[in-house]
C-alpha cells in the first residue's frame with residue numbers, strides 16, 4: 493500500500509473523501525427527500541445482513557456500500573418536515589465539528605491530555621450555565637442525552653440526601669440505607685422512571701403526584717404528599733411535558749421542598765431552553781432554584797446526537813456520585829476533570845459540536861431558534877384548530893402541539909388513520925401519542941431547519957388527510 497506523507501494511505505484518504513462527499517450530498521438533498529424512509533426494516537436488514545468476510549474489503553468500497561445500501565432507508569430527521577418526537581435536527585455547523593471530533597480521536601476523559609477539547613467543553617459548560625441563568629459554580633457533566641443526564645442528577649441527589657443522614661452511599665450502597673422518599677409527577681417522562689430504576693431508588697416506590705390537564709403538577713396534591721414524606725425527599729419536576737410542552741410551577745414547589753431539606757431535580761430535556769428566550773422565560777420562573785437539571789443539547793440546540801448535560805448546583809455532589817476515584821477532587825485538576833462528572837472514563841469529545849453551534853448562533857441566535865419553534869407551533873395549532881372536527885388538546889405554551897380528530901373512540905380511530913395517511917404521503921412527519929385517554933397526532937417543532945413553509949405544510953397535510961377520511 494502506498495503511504496502518503498499525510499499519514500494516510502491512498503485508500504484511507506479515498507474513504508474519508510467519499511464519506512465527506514456523501515455527507516455533503518445527503519444534507520444538500522435532504523429538503524427534497526420524502527419525510528420518512530421508503531424502505532422498511534425487513535428490507536434494510538436484508539441489505540446489510542450477510543457473513544463477515546474473511547479478507548475484508550477496500551476502505552472506500554465499504555463507505556460507498558454503506559452509503560448506497562442506506563439509500564431510502566434513512567429517516568429525514570434533519571429535514572424541515574420532521575415533526576416527530578422531540579429530536580432537534582443536527583445543525584450543519586455541529587455536524588462539521590463532529591467530523592473533526594472523530595478525526596481528532598481525542599479521549600475527552602482527561603483534561604490535561606486533551607487541552608483543546610477541555611478548553612472548548614469547559615467553555616461550553618460555562619456558557620450553558622449562563623444561558624440557563626443557573627448559579628455560578630454549577631457543576632456540569634457532558635453525557636449522551638437527557639436520559640443519562642437525569643440518571644446522573646438522581647445519583648447526585650442520592651449522594652447528597654443520604655450524606656445529610658450520615659450515610660455514605662458510594663461506599664456502603666443502598667442496602668440498609670435510610671429511605672429517600674421520591675415524588676414525581678403523574679406524567680413524568682420514562683427517562684425519569686428509568687433513572688429511579690438504575691439508581692436503586694425504585695420506580696415503583698416513587699409517589700406519583702396528580703397533574704392538571706396540561707400535565708403540570710397539582711400544587712395541592714403536591715403539598716399533601718410532601719407532608720407525608722418521612723425524610724427529606726427527592727422531587728423530580730419537569731420543564732416541558734412531551735405531549736403538551738407543559739411546565740411545572742417551579743417557584744412554589746421548589747421552595748416547599750427546600751423547606752423540608754429535600755432536593756429538586758428538573759427534567760428539562762427540551763423545556764429548559766425556554767429560559768434563553770425573554771418571551772418564554774416566564775415558563776421557567778424559579779427553575780434556577782432547583783438543585784440539579786437535565787438538558788438535551790441535541791433537542792433545543794439541534795446538536796448532532798450524543799449531546800446532553802447534567803447540571804448540579806453543588807458540584808461536589810456530582811463529583812462524589814460520578815468520580816470513579818472516590819469523593820475527592822484530584823489535586824492537579826482541582827477545578828475540573830471531565831471523567832469526575834460523568835459515568836464514563838473514555839469518551840468522545842461530545843461537547844465540541846455544541847460549542848461550535850453556540851459560537852455560530854450567538855446568544856441572540858439561540859434565542860431566535862427556540863422562539864421560532866414556539867411561534868411555528870402556535871401557527872400550526874391555529875391553522876389546525878380552525879378546521880371543524882380537529883381539536884388542539886393542549887395549550888401551546890412551547891413547541892408541542894397535540895391534535896385530536898373527531899370525538900370519542902371513533903375519533904381516536906380517525907386520529908390514528910389520519911396520522912398514518914400523513915406519514916405515508918411523506919411530506920411531513922409528525923408522530924403518535926396518547927394524552928388523557930385520547931389518541932393524538934403529536935407535532936414537535938424542534939429542528940433548526942423548520943420554517944413557516946413546512947409549518948404550514950404540516951397543518952395542510954393533517955387537514956387534507958382529515959377531510960379525506962371524514963368524507964370517505
Ligand SMILES: *Cc1c(COP(=O)(O)O)cnc(C)c1O
Nearest residue numbers: 637638639640681683759761788
Ligand atoms: C427526550 C426526553 C428525555 C430523554 O432524553 P434522551 O436525549 O432521549 O435520552 C427525557 N425527558 C424528556 C422530557 C424528554 O423530552
